Amino acid sequence: MGSSRALPLQVALVAGESVASFIGRLAAANGLGTADVLGYVGGGRREIDPQAVEIRLGAAALEELAVLAGRSVEQLHRALPTARRAAGSSPVRTVVWSAGQGVVQQCAVCGQARRDAVPAWLVAVQEFDVCTRHARWLGRAGSRSQLSLADLPEVVRTHERRRRFERRVGPYAQALLADAFQVAVYWWQCGQMASSGRWAHREAVLGLSRRRLWAVPIVVYPEVVTLAEAMAVRERQRCYGRGFDGQTARWHTGRWTRWVGERLGLSEELAAGGERALNLWLMAHRNSVPVVARLAGSPPPPGYRAQQMQPLAPHRRLVAGPWEEVSCLPWRLGEPMTSVTWQGEGFPA
Template sequence: MVDAHVRRARLERRMGLYARALMADAQQVAEYWWQCRQMGRRGVWRVRQDTLGVDRSALWAVPLVVYPEAVVVAEAMAVRERQRAAGRSFAGGPAGWSTGRWVAWVGERLGMGEEMAAGGHRGLETWLMRHRNTVPVVTRLAQPERRAVPRSVPLPLLDPHHMVPAHGPLRDVSCLPWRLGTPMTSVAGV
């Protein structure tokens, strides 16, 4: 937990206020995985749950249980957003959509590749759809290549995050449609 918090603080220094939006979205993705039982039945989340002495019904503990993985997801989202800000696709690939490669990369970073392939990808794909490049590929290819924003320079807010409050609950900052404790089946498109 301490290592995850140090990594989050580093991310916030590098990304500025936009890191708060990415952390909010990453937390919502991790809570989605938890609630859909795609990744929380066994492994590290189960161990943390047992260490805390809680069961799956203790919703207050979920943000704590999934926090380290949420930080990893936020870091991966930051990589993707820096590339999007420069008009690039993930991993320097051809201009266009690269959902599968990015989702697989996130699964590898989490050590949850199998779980990601078995349905965990849905939460990340929903995030990607809300954070997609809205400039057509043809237009992007015609533009001169922009330089990437150095990692030490905060990234400006990108769509769909037009305003990010510096304080308050993270769930209120997220652009994702689901919330912990509400039925996931009621969310269209997820």
């Protein structure tokens, strides 16, 4: 460790990039190997694959990297999500990405504009991201890792709406998105909604002759975000012991389910059996406050719909991870649905 000067050529900061990727791009721009840059910051001389591992830097190593890159530590913190986590007792630590986590390649069109020698890799908790500037789907599906969404503008608009939803709801948004995705997976795997025109249309636009698991997040994305928004409406009422109609004595879950069908434009499909997945979610998110306590409680404060939400059971402890791991709903994409227990039509008030 101890270069104490910036390298001759600098690289642009890319929001969301992994530390390993940034080191690789900085090294390549200066005709160096990643082992050389790691040696400068005290990590030993070894080559790394940014698709397979991440680099955790201690405070001193991060400061040294900032010097090499001609940046401040604060700038690296803002651009590189994992740079905010210290490496512990080791100045530099190589960490293999855990199951369900990793990176997606930055939009190729964005990369061409920067003319970097090597691509940037973005930290992705989910297995996908969307470049709204160039309407491209970014995923981890090998040769299908980047797809044009020019003919699926609703998917691009959905990603922008999702970001607004996350800012409005706060950290609890990830739990609701996870549950909404799992409900959509239920529909897709049971065939109750997958035959609807819009999902078949999106698969056709992607050039798929038959359903592919890797494409499911693209196919269902607009419905996932719409459903998460509807779930947030109900959860805001549950937070204050209110039902969907604002009353305290009854929940009127059927009314909420019908409203969801109207918002999605899938009322007939829900009535034909699709409501079962929603009912399973309602069971997991039922109101545990007794009616007497609800009647005695105060009404929601003014402006509560614009405030970030507090986590509610069964998501009291929020964790970052793939949606299927975060969700309270147990099934998995690609696995048989026969083990899912159907609880019936009765729900506690």
